[in-house]
Amino acid sequence: MTETITDQLLRFLEADVPDSAQEMMRLSLFDWAACGLAGARDEAFADVAQTQMALSKGSNSVLGGGTASAPTAALINGTLSHALDYDDTHFAHIGHPSVAVVPAVLALAEDIGADLDTLNEAATLGVEASILVGLWLGRDHYQVGYHQTATAGAFGATLGACRLLGLDQDTARNALGLCASMASGLKSQFGTMAKPLNAGLAARTGVEAALWAQAGMTGARDGLAGPLGFGPTHHGMANPVSLPKGDWHILSISHKFHACCHGLHAMLEALGPAGLDAAEIEGLHVRTHPRWMTVCNIAEPITGLAAKFSYRQTAAMAILGHDTGAIANFTDEITRDAEVGALREKVRVSEEARLSETQAEVSVTLRNGAMRRLKHDLMAPMTLDVRAQKLRHKANALLSEERAQALWEAAQGASLRGFTTQLVMS
Numbered sequence: 001m002t003e004t005i006t007d008q009l010l011r012f013l014e015a016d017v018p019d020s021a022q023e024m025m026r027l028s029l030f031d032w033a034a035c036g037l038a039g040a041r042d043e044a045f046a047d048v049a050q051t052q053m054a055l056s057k058g059s060n061s062v063l064g065g066g067t068a069s070a071p072t073a074a075l076i077n078g079t080l081s082h083a084l085d086y087d088d089t090h091f092a093h094i095g096h097p098s099v100a101v102v103p104a105v106l107a108l109a110e111d112i113g114a115d116l117d118t119l120n121e122a123a124t125l126g127v128e129a130s131i132l133v134g135l136w137l138g139r140d141h142y143q144v145g146y147h148q149t150a151t152a153g154a155f156g157a158t159l160g161a162c163r164l165l166g167l168d169q170d171t172a173r174n175a176l177g178l179c180a181s182m183a184s185g186l187k188s189q190f191g192t193m194a195k196p197l198n199a200g201l202a203a204r205t206g207v208e209a210a211l212w213a214q215a216g217m218t219g220a221r222d223g224l225a226g227p228l229g230f231g232p233t234h235h236g237m238a239n240p241v242s243l244p245k246g247d248w249h250i251l252s253i254s255h256k257f258h259a260c261c262h263g264l265h266a267m268l269e270a271l272g273p274a275g276l277d278a279a280e281i282e283g284l285h286v287r288t289h290p291r292w293m294t295v296c297n298i299a300e301p302i303t304g305l306a307a308k309f310s311y312r313q314t315a316a317m318a319i320l321g322h323d324t325g326a327i328a329n330f331t332d333e334i335t336r337d338a339e340v341g342a343l344r345e346k347v348r349v350s351e352e353a354r355l356s357e358t359q360a361e362v363s364v365t366l367r368n369g370a371m372r373r374l375k376h377d378l379m380a381p382m383t384l385d386v387r388a389q390k391l392r393h394k395a396n397a398l399l400s401e402e403r404a405q406a407l408w409e410a411a412q413g414a415s416l417r418g419f420t421t422q423l424v425m426s
Contacts, residue, residue, distance in 0.1 A: 004225040005136045005241055006176055009129055009159055010169045012243050017121050021248040023384060025124040027391055028088050030411035031255055032098040033063075033423060034395035034404065036081035038327060040064025040426075044193065045083050049076050060107045061420040070107040074157075074207045077103035079200030082149070083193075084327055085308050086398075089254045089262040090127075091357045091378075093134020093148045094291070097253070099199040100153025101126035104206035105160045109416055114164060116416045124250060126160020126206070131249040133224070138237030142187075143291065146234060150185020150198035155224065157206025165210055172210075177219025179209040180230040190261075191298060191306040254358070254378050257390055258324040260308035262378075263292035266360035267311060270376040271318045276364060278319050278339075283346050285363040286311050290351035297349055304330040315362075316343040326397065 039045065040063040053062060053076070058069030063080045067073070081087055082099040090097055102123050109119040134152035142148050158179040162172040182205040185198035213219070224230050231238055258268050267286050288311070296309040307313045307330050314324055317340060322329045334340060355361065358378040365371055395404035403425070410419045 004222055005133065006173065006222045006224045008241065008243055009176065010172055012129060013159060013163055013169060013172055015125065017124050018248060021124050021128065021250050022120055024250050024253060025120050025127065026411060027384065027388055028098045028253060029102060029120060029123065030408055031088055031391050032081055032102045033407055033411060034398050035084055035087045036063040036077060038398040039080040039083035042083050045080060049080065052076050060110050061424050063423055065424050065426045070111055071204045071207045074103040074107045074203035075200040077106065078203030079196045082196035082199040084259060085261060086256050086259050088256065090131050090249065091254060092131050092249055093152055094142055094357065095130065095134050095148035095152055096199060097127040097130045097153060097156060100149055100202035101130060101157045101160045103203035104157035105164050107207055108161055108164050110420065114416060116414050116419050118164065119416060122160045122164035125163045126156045127250050128244065128248050129159040130156025132241050136236065136239055136241045137231060138239045140237050141235045144235045145187050147185035147187050147198050150202045151183045151234065153199065154179050154183035154202040154205040157203050158209045161206045161210035165214060167210065167214060171213050173221065174217065174219045175209045175213035177221065177223035178212055178217060179205055180220060180223030182209065183230060190295065191309050255387065255391060257394060259327045259330055260314055260324060261296035263296040264311060264314050266358060266376045266378050267362060268314060268318050268324055270360055270362050270374040271315060274372065274374055276319050278343050280366050281346060281364060282367050283348065283365040284315060286315060286347065286349045287352040287355060287361040288349065289355050289357045290353055291357060293351050301335050303332050304334065307335050311349045312344045312347040315347050316340045319343060
């Protein structure tokens with residue numbers, strides 16, 4: 001019998017997690033926490049978090065303060081950490097892996113008294129699993145309208161939770177089968193508060209699927225790939241997937257250094273060092289991979305949240321000197337700014353199939369007839385040290401240098417209590 005993706009994941013459950021992958025996960029853990037703490041300060045989500053905590057009492061840590069049950073803590077933390085859309089991305093399946101996986105394994109790690117090293121190992125496995133499932137589901141699943149952060153992310157969160165709890169393969173098989181009935185999330189929610197909720201739902205699914213399976217609940221033997229399973233019923237392509245034999249996929253994770261959709265970052269990195277004068281620009285043409293056209297190409301955003309999904313808006317902001325790395329600059333007001341609006345009208349966006357999802361090209365036509373051509377690829381090599389420096393700089397801006405330093409030290413340590421102490425501080 002041919003081995004399915006479910007069979008592969010169950011074998012992967014017992015994999016040795018390489019140090020290189022765990023080192024990258026440590027950086028993502030720190031970045032996840034910084035983004036989550038900043039997200040917890042967003043007043044738009046404050047009542048949502050408080051309502052959920054009131055509905056489900058427990059002792060599990062919630063970002064920014066408070067406690068809830070393990071499933072609800074995962075739900076809130078997943079939502080808050082994706083609230084600003086500033087968290088990590090993996091382009092192999094166009095998803096945000098950490099916001100689905102980390103809240104799930106964190107909640108269960110607190111329940112069983114695991115240390116931070118154990119949490120990090122389980123999170124690494126879960127993130128890698130979410131990427132593998134995303135690759136297996138393929139682009140058709142994403143293009144038809146499913147949000148991979150929520151769908152593939154739920155399976156990654158489930159496998160990470162199973163690893164943390166030490167579940168055997170039979171029990172984990174049931175957990176994945178249960179997850180198949182719960183995984184959900186649509187791209188139609190992009191630009192609304194429901195997009196980060198998708199991440200929270202995936203994290204909660206991981207906790208509940210693992211705990212229900214541990215308690216003896218059974219599910220479809222192959223709810224992911226079997227007949228009428230998740231893949232066949234959700235436009236999954238069933239692409240061939242191989243478990244990592246060398247470098248893990250997590251090593252090519254991409255962290256955000258701009259406070260907007262990751263699909264915009266290659267363009268913004270291209271514009272950054274160009275030193276363009278808005279007054280001299282006649283027109284600007286952005287070429288991007290076709291798949292981003294339905295993700296972050298809102299032509300005329302009217303809210304700060306929608307601005308994070310607009311090539312035209314963010315290009316105008318960057319050229320005019322509005323720091324796109326600053327959360328505070330993405331406001332409803334900036335979408336109504338006359339100067340930004342005038343420049344935005346000069347920006348044209350088109351798809352270019354020869355570009356990868358991490359590349360962008362920008363052609364700038366100047367009033368004097370000159371043309372400037374800019375380009376950038378987010379997959380350009382970056383050492384862990386340089387990445388760490390960039391992430392710490394980002395955390396300084398999101399929190400404060402003192403808070404960021406304390407969080408960095410906690411995330412690099414072994415004490416789960418030391419880490420969660422930083423998470424619950426407002």
